[in-house]
Structure formats: C-alpha cells, structure tokens
Amino acid sequence: MPAEHFTRFNPTHLIEPHRVRRQAFVDPAVFDLEMTRVFSSTWVFLGHESEVSEPGSYKATTLGTQPVLLTRDVQGALHVFINACRHRGVPLADDHTQGTCRHFVCPYHGWTFDPSGKLVSVPMRDRQASVFDETQMGLVAVAKLDSYRGFVFASLNPHVPTLPEHLGAAAEFFDLFCDLSPSGNIRVETGVTRYQFRGNWKQQVENSMDGYHPALVHHSFFEDVLKPRIGRGMGFIVGPQSPAKSVSLGNGHALIDFRAFDRKAILGAEKPKSEQDWHDKLRARYADRPGYADTVIACNGGDGFNLLVYPNLVLINNQIRVIHPVSYDRTEVFAYPVTLEDVAPEINTARVRAHEDFYGPASFGAPDDIEMFQRQWDGLLRTPGMEWLYYDRGLDQEEKIGAHGRQSHVSDETAHRGIWRRWLQLMQEGAR
Numbered sequence: 001m002p003a004e005h006f007t008r009f010n011p012t013h014l015i016e017p018h019r020v021r022r023q024a025f026v027d028p029a030v031f032d033l034e035m036t037r038v039f040s041s042t043w044v045f046l047g048h049e050s051e052v053s054e055p056g057s058y059k060a061t062t063l064g065t066q067p068v069l070l071t072r073d074v075q076g077a078l079h080v081f082i083n084a085c086r087h088r089g090v091p092l093a094d095d096h097t098q099g100t101c102r103h104f105v106c107p108y109h110g111w112t113f114d115p116s117g118k119l120v121s122v123p124m125r126d127r128q129a130s131v132f133d134e135t136q137m138g139l140v141a142v143a144k145l146d147s148y149r150g151f152v153f154a155s156l157n158p159h160v161p162t163l164p165e166h167l168g169a170a171a172e173f174f175d176l177f178c179d180l181s182p183s184g185n186i187r188v189e190t191g192v193t194r195y196q197f198r199g200n201w202k203q204q205v206e207n208s209m210d211g212y213h214p215a216l217v218h219h220s221f222f223e224d225v226l227k228p229r230i231g232r233g234m235g236f237i238v239g240p241q242s243p244a245k246s247v248s249l250g251n252g253h254a255l256i257d258f259r260a261f262d263r264k265a266i267l268g269a270e271k272p273k274s275e276q277d278w279h280d281k282l283r284a285r286y287a288d289r290p291g292y293a294d295t296v297i298a299c300n301g302g303d304g305f306n307l308l309v310y311p312n313l314v315l316i317n318n319q320i321r322v323i324h325p326v327s328y329d330r331t332e333v334f335a336y337p338v339t340l341e342d343v344a345p346e347i348n349t350a351r352v353r354a355h356e357d358f359y360g361p362a363s364f365g366a367p368d369d370i371e372m373f374q375r376q377w378d379g380l381l382r383t384p385g386m387e388w389l390y391y392d393r394g395l396d397q398e399e400k401i402g403a404h405g406r407q408s409h410v411s412d413e414t415a416h417r418g419i420w421r422r423w424l425q426l427m428q429e430g431a432r
C-alpha cells in the first residue's frame with residue numbers, strides 16, 4: 001500500500017491525554033521528524049562496552065537511521081563516529097557488523113582511518129590540493145558520548161542534558177540488572193536474536209511495556225509451560241489481583257514492575273547446582289548494604305522488571321533489546337542475551353536457554369508478539385476511516401511515585417501515556 005499523504009502535520013494535534021491519532025504511526029512525515037527531534041536530539045543506546053572490549057574492536061550500528069561506528073582505540077578509549085568516509089561518504093563497515101581491526105580502509109578510493117577516527121593514509125597523497133588538511137579530515141564524531149554500567153549512549157545534540165540527568169529514575173534498574181554478577185559486570189558475548197517486521201518502531205516500544213496483552217497473546221506460554229511447572233496460570237502474574245505495576249518513570253522511561261509479587265516458584269523451578277555459590281558471592285560483595293543482595297537475587301536481573309529507556313533500549317528478563325527504526329513501515333529489533341561475569345558456566349547456559357525459550361525464532365514469546373505487530377500494521381494502514389487509538393486504561397487510578405513517576409495496575413496504560421508525553425515534548429522542542 002503506498003504511503004498516505006496527510007495534508008497537515010502538527011505534533012500537538014496528534015495526541016491527547018488518553019488517545020493518539022493513527023497518523024502518528026502511519027505518516028512518513030511523522031517518522032522523518034522523529035528521526036530529527038527524537039533520535040537526533042536525545043540520548044540513544046548503541047551498545048555495551050563488552051561488545052568492544054579489545055583495542056581496535058568496533059561495532060557498526062545505527063543511531064536512528066544514521067549509520068555509526070562504535071570503536072575502542074589502541075589506548076582503550078571509546079569513540080562513536082558517523083560511519084561514512086570523509087572523502088565521498090562510503091560507509092567504512094556494513095551496518096550491524098562487528099569485529100577487530102587496525103584500520104578502516106574505505107573500499108572506494110582507499111582512504112584509511114584508525115579506530116580513534118584519525119585519517120592516516122590517502123592514496124597518491126601528493127595530488128591533493130593545498131586546501132587539503134588531513135588533520136581536519138578524521139571521521140565525524142557524535143556530539144556526546146557517555147556510558148552507565150557499561151551501557152554506551154550517544155547523542156547528536158551538543159546541548160542534550162547529561163546522561164545521568166537523562167536516565168533519572170531509570171538508573172537504579174541498570175544497577176539491579178548488573179549487580180546480579182558477583183563482579184558487577186555483565187557481558188554481551190553470546191550472539192543475538194534478530195528480527196525485522198513490517199511496521200513502525202513505536203509498536204515494539206509499546207509492546208515491551210504492555211502488561212495487558214500477555215494473558216491473550218502468550219496464553220500458550222502461561223498455560224502449557226508455566227502452569228505445569230508451578231501449578232498456576234497467567235492470572236497471578238497479569239490478572240486483576242496481580243500486584244505488578246505499569247509505571248511511568250519520567251523522560252519517557254517506563255517499567256513493568258513485577259517486584260511486588262512472589263516469583264520464587266518460577267525462579268526456583270530449575271535451579272542450577274552452583275546457584276548457592278553464586279548467591280553467597282553476592283552476599284559477600286554487598287555485605288555492607290543489608291538486604292541488597294537479596295533484593296538483587298529476587299529481581300534476577302530483568303525478571304523483576306521490564307525497563308524501557310526511551311527511545312530504543314529495553315532490559316527484559318536477561319536480555320538487552322535494541323529497537324532500530326528503519327523506515328516508517330519497517331523496524332528491526334536486536335535481542336542480546338546477557339551473561340554474568342564470575343559465575344559458573346551452567347548459570348550462564350541456563351540464562352541463554354531461557355532467552356531462547358521465550359525470544360528465539362521458534363519460541364513461545366517473540367513470534368506471537370511479531371504476529372500482532374503485523375496484524376496491527378495491516379489494520380492501521382487500511383483504516384483511514386478510524387482516526388484515534390486509545391490509551392485510557394488506569395488514567396483515573398494512577399498513583400504518584402517519586403519525583404516524576406506514576407503507576408497503576410500492570411494491565412493499565414500508565415507506561416504508555418508517559419511514553420507519549422515524552423514523544424510529544426521531544427517532537428515539539430527536542431531534548432534540552
């Protein structure tokens with residue numbers, strides 16, 4: 001179906017407190033403005049430091065739709081560059097490749113850059129004119145680069161607030177996610193589950209924070225996998241009596257918070273033998289913080305919460321999920337299972353198997369969500385006669401938490417309303 005052309009576009013016309021116009025998803029002009037006002041304005045997650053742990057290692061990824069290179073130079077410093085040769089713009093590595101190299105050699109005319117971005121060689125250099133100054137022709141660095149707990153973020157906006165200001169209340173959940181390792185370090189080293197769907201990136205953002213759909217979409221998982229294992233079905237996790245919450249943390253960050261209900265039966269279902277050693281190490285490491293080791297163990301990384309760091313990062317179960325917008329009607333998602341440093345191999349093997357069970361291509365989880373993305377997209381594209389999509393669940397029953405947070409029942413849309421508030425703010429004025 002050809003792209004629809006809307007006659008007017010003003011972000012404030014697209015959203016009300018409890019509803020959003022369908023146009024926000026299907027209008028290519030909205031997508032174009034998102035790439036400027038959202039992805040080129042705020043902090044965007046690019047990768048984890050363990051993916052570029054060696055001098056000369058690199059990861060070619062995207063910041064919004066722009067190709068970028070995350071590199072580590074021979075001194076060990078991290079860099080993020082626009083992935084384009086300074087001569088005529090040819091990318092120096094293909095999107096979504098990674099590895100280790102001493103130099104990036106442009107395949108067109110051979111200009112050569114080192115991992116710190118410096119232009120180190122130009123074939124037939126003596127033919128360059130007097131205006132040519134190689135010291136000014138290094139790769140173009142992004143305006144801002146920072147990391148938290150090894151999670152590397154970049155921004156194209158020199159005036160963006162600091163990364164700690166941006167993360168705000170989300171930061172403590174990175175701590176809970178990483179502190180499950182006795183060294184405090186996680187690793188991204190066991191590959192990736194990668195999928196692409198015909199649809200808009202915001203569908204995956206919303207779904208990652210949606211506690212309303214699992215009872216229906218993941219019915220087979222709850223009834224055929226979980227119930228035989230623990231004797232209880234979906235009701236106690238996402239049903240009316242569940243103490244789990246839909247949370248808006250501020251700045252568009254959001255949470256499905258499962259910490260309030262007792263998940264020991266689930267987490268204890270298949271205990272690796274070395275689990276006790278691991279937990280003893282955690283209690284020793286956090287001996288000066290009474291109760292913290294038990295909090296970390298009870299959360300079991302992102303089992304205790306699904307965290308969205310707006311706009312493109314989700315921590316969920318033991319997974320780092322990265323959402324890549326490709327075009328208004330195409331989205332690619334990378335789901336990296338995360339391993340823990342300083343635990344027995346069987347602990348990490350169990351984590352990777354659990355990832356495959358729910359997020360693999362023939363699993364009980366992700367394929368069902370992707371089917372819903374496709375059906376939703378087919379519906380959105382073909383229904384210009386229906387203008388509004390609804391986000392009112394829990395609006396009358398939210399409670400305030402912290403300085404900027406709100407929460408309500410897990411099946412509510414408190415997280416989604418926070419996401420759309422941030423979207424509107426960025427679409428109006430960018431991050432500053």
Ligand code: FES
Nearest residue numbers: 085087088106109
């Ligand atoms: S485009 Fe890269 S060397 Fe010419």
Ligand SMILES: [Fe+2]
Nearest residue numbers: 214217218369
């Ligand atoms: Fe789902």
